[in-house]
Amino acid sequence: xxxxxxxxxxxxxxxxxxxxxxxxxxxxxxxxxxxxxxxxxxxxxxxxxxxxxxxxxxxxxxxxxxxxxxxxxxxxxxxxxxxxxxxxxxxxxxxxxxxxxxxxxxxxxxxxxxxxxxxxxxxxxxxxxxxxxxxxxxxxxxxxxxxxxxxxxxxxxxxxxxxxxxxxxxxxxxxxxxxxxxxxxxxxxxxxxxxxxxxxxxxxxxxxxxxxxxxxxxxxxxxxxxxxxxxxxxxxxxxxxxxxxxxxxxxxxxxxxxxxxxxxxxxxxxxxxxxxxxxxxxxxxxxxxxxxxxxxxxxxxxxxxxxxxxxxxxxxxxxxxxxxxxxxxxxxxxxxxxxxxxxxxxxxxxxxxxxxxxxxxxxxxxxxxxxxxxxxxxxxxxxxxxxxxxxxxxxxxxxxxxxxxxxxxxxxxxxxxxxxxxxxxxxxxxxxxxxxxxxxxxxxxxxxxxxxxxxxxxxxxxxxxxxxxxxxxxxxxxxxxxx
Amino acid sequence: xxxxxxxxxxxxxxxxxxxxxxxxxxxxxxxxxxxxxxxxxxxxxxxxxxxxxxxxxxxxxxxxxxxxxxxxxxxxxxxxxxxxxxxxxxxxxxxxxxxxxxxxxxxxxxxxxxxxxxxxxxxxxxxxxxxxxxxxx
Numbered sequence: 001x002x003x004x005x006x007x008x009x010x011x012x013x014x015x016x017x018x019x020x021x022x023x024x025x026x027x028x029x030x031x032x033x034x035x036x037x038x039x040x041x042x043x044x045x046x047x048x049x050x051x052x053x054x055x056x057x058x059x060x061x062x063x064x065x066x067x068x069x070x071x072x073x074x075x076x077x078x079x080x081x082x083x084x085x086x087x088x089x090x091x092x093x094x095x096x097x098x099x100x101x102x103x104x105x106x107x108x109x110x111x112x113x114x115x116x117x118x119x120x121x122x123x124x125x126x127x128x129x130x131x132x133x134x135x136x137x138x139x140x141x142x143x144x145x146x147x148x149x150x151x152x153x154x155x156x157x158x159x160x161x162x163x164x165x166x167x168x169x170x171x172x173x174x175x176x177x178x179x180x181x182x183x184x185x186x187x188x189x190x191x192x193x194x195x196x197x198x199x200x201x202x203x204x205x206x207x208x209x210x211x212x213x214x215x216x217x218x219x220x221x222x223x224x225x226x227x228x229x230x231x232x233x234x235x236x237x238x239x240x241x242x243x244x245x246x247x248x249x250x251x252x253x254x255x256x257x258x259x260x261x262x263x264x265x266x267x268x269x270x271x272x273x274x275x276x277x278x279x280x281x282x283x284x285x286x287x288x289x290x291x292x293x294x295x296x297x298x299x300x301x302x303x304x305x306x307x308x309x310x311x312x313x314x315x316x317x318x319x320x321x322x323x324x325x326x327x328x329x330x331x332x333x334x335x336x337x338x339x340x341x342x343x344x345x346x347x348x349x350x351x352x353x354x355x356x357x358x359x360x361x362x363x364x365x366x367x368x369x370x371x372x373x374x375x376x377x378x379x380x381x382x383x384x385x386x387x388x389x390x391x392x393x394x395x396x397x398x399x400x401x402x403x404x405x406x407x408x409x410x411x412x413x414x415x416x417x418x419x420x421x422x423x424x425x426x427x428x429x430x431x432x433x434x435x436x437x438x439x440x441x442x443x444x445x446x447x448x449x450x451x452x453x454x455x456x457x458x459x460x461x462x463x464x465x466x467x468x469x470x471x472x473x474x475x476x477x478x479x480x481x482x483x
Numbered sequence: 484x485x486x487x488x489x490x491x492x493x494x495x496x497x498x499x500x501x502x503x504x505x506x507x508x509x510x511x512x513x514x515x516x517x518x519x520x521x522x523x524x525x526x527x528x529x530x531x532x533x534x535x536x537x538x539x540x541x542x543x544x545x546x547x548x549x550x551x552x553x554x555x556x557x558x559x560x561x562x563x564x565x566x567x568x569x570x571x572x573x574x575x576x577x578x579x580x581x582x583x584x585x586x587x588x589x590x591x592x593x594x595x596x597x598x599x600x601x602x603x604x605x606x607x608x609x610x611x612x613x614x615x616x617x618x619x620x
Contacts, residue, residue, distance in 0.1 A: 102601050104602050104604070104605065105604070108604060
C-alpha cells in the first residue's frame with residue numbers, strides 16, 4: 001500500500017488540523033473569498049512556513065505592490081526576509097503617463113511580457129512554494145474563458161513539474177472554473193460577521209468538513225477547528241466520585257460517575273453551584289483538578305461564596321486543584337471556547353468541569369447553533385473521562401416543575417434537581433423557605449427517589465433525613481405538613 | 484515650420500528606397516504597439532500622429548507601400564489624407580474606435596481596402612497587411 005504523502009504545514013496550526021496534517025506537496029490549491037476575508041494572510045502563513053523550512057518561497061503580486069504587502073505583513077509579525085517577491089502589480093506610471101492604449105486588447109499585449117517575467121523568475125529561483133495574489137487578475141490577460149482556463153492549467157503544470165506547491169488567491173464566484181483545476185479549495189467567509197474557514201475540496205486526503213471559526217489578529221490568522229467528539233477518547237476507569245457529603249452520595253447511590261454529564265437544575269440561588277463545588281472540594285482532596293467556567297458570576301463573588309460554605313477555594317486555586325474562569329460575554333465562539341476546555345482536559349488533566357450555566361453558555365458565545373456545540377463539547381468531555389456538571393437555571397422560582405429550559409435534558413446521564421419549599425417551623429409556627437433536592441434520572445445506577453430537604457450551612461451542604469410529611473413535590477411548591 | 488517628422492526605423496536603408504507601412508494614430512502608445520508588431524514581423528514603418536505629418540509623408544516619401552489609419556480622435560479632415568493616398572495609388576486600411584456607418588461609407592468612397600473596428604487582434608492585422616503587401620521582402 002502506498003505510503004501516505006507527508007503533509008506540508010500551512011503555517012496555521014488549526015488549518016493543518018483540518019487538513020489532516022497540512023497540504024499535500026506538489027499540488028495546487030485555491031484560497032477563495034471576498035474582499036478582506038484573509039486570503040493574503042493565508043498566503044503569507046504558507047510562505048513563511050516555507051521560508052522556515054528552507055523551501056525558497058515566492059510571492060507573485062498582481063494586485064498590491066510589494067512594498068504594501070511587506071508593510072501589511074510586518075504589522076502582523078511576519079518575517080519576510082527569506083521570501084522572494086515578483087511584483088507584477090500595475091505601475092503608477094501607467095496612469096500618470098497615460099500609457100493606455102486601445103488598438104489591441106490587453107490580453108494580446110500584456111500576456112507575453114507577464115508570462116516571460118514569471119518564467120524567468122521561476123527558472124532562476126526554483127521556488128518550492130508559490131503564492132499568487134491573485135489569479136483573478138490573470139483573467140484580464142486572457143481573451144476569453146477558454147484561454148484563461150488553458151493559461152491557468154498550463155501555468156500550474158509548469159510550476160508543478162518544477163516541484164512547487166502552489167496556492168492561488170481567488171476573488172470569488174467568478175472564478176468557478178478554477179475549482180475544477182485545483183487539487184484543493186479553501187474558502188474564507190464571514191457570514192453574520194463571524195469569520196469562518198471551510199475546506200471545500202481536498203483531493204488525496206481526508207479533511208474535516210463544515211465551517212470552522214477563524215480569527216485574524218495582530219499575530220496573524222488563527223483557526224479553531226470544530227470539535228468532533230468522536231475523534232477524542234481516552235481509556236479511563238469508570239469509577240464513581242464522591243461529593244464528600246455522605247447523604248448526597250447515598251441519594252446518588254455512590255456519587256457521580258466519571259465520563260458522565262450531570263445536570264444540576266433549579267431556580268436561582270437554590271444552591272446548584274454549591275452542590276457542584278462539593279464534588280470539586282472532595283476532588284481537590286484526592287489531588288485532582290477541577291474547573292468552573294462561569295458565564296455570569298465574577299470570580300471574586302464565587303470565592304467569597306465558597307468561603308461562606310466551608311470550601312477553601314483560594315487555597316485550592318493556589319494549589320492548582322481549582323480554576324475559576326469568568327467567560328467574557330460575546331468574546332468567544334463555541335470553537336474557541338472548546339479549545340480552552342481542551343487545553344484544560346488534555347494538558348492540565350482537569351477531571352471535573354462545571355459550566356455555569358447552560359443558558360449563560362448559550363447567551364455568551366457568539367455565532368449560531370450553540371446548542372449543537374454545547375452537545376459536542378459535553379460529549380467530548382465525557383469521552384475524555386471528565387465529570388461534567390451543567391448548571392441549569394429554571395424559572396419560575398416556585399411552582400410548576402420543569403427540568404430544563406434549553407432543551408438539553410437529553411444530554412444528561414444524571415439529573416439532580418433542587419427546589420424551594422415552604423415549611424412551617426415546628427418551634428415558631430412561622431412559614432419558612434426551605435430547600436429540597438432529589439434525583440430525577442440516573443443512567444448508570446439506581447438512585448434514591450425520595451425528595452430530601454437540605455440546608456446550606458457554613459460547613460457546606462447538609463442533607464436532612466427523609467421526611468414522609470413532604471407533599472406536593474412535583475405539582476407546585478412542596479409543602480411540609482405535620483401529621 | 485514644425486519640426487515634427489516621421490520617425491525612421493531600422494537604420495541604414497533610407498526611407499525612400501524600401502517599402503514601408505505608414506501608421507497614423509493619435510495615441511502614442513497605440514502607435515508604439517503597432518509599429519513594434521509590424522517591425523517584428525519584418526516590415527518597415529513610418530509612424531505619424533497628426534494629419535499634417537501624414538500629408539507631408541505622402542507627398543515627400545516614395546517608399547510607402549500601404550497605410551494604416553486610426554481615425555479615432557480626428558475630425559473630417561482625415562478623409563483628405565485618404566483621398567491623397569488614393570490619388571497616389573497607396574492601399575490603406577481604416578481603423579475606427581467603434582462601429583460607425585458614416586465613417587465606413589466615407590472610407591470606402593475614397594478607396595479603403597478595409598474598415599476595422601478596435602480592438603484589433605494581432606492575427607487579423609498581420610493577415611490583412613500580408614494580403615496587401617505579401618510577406619516582408
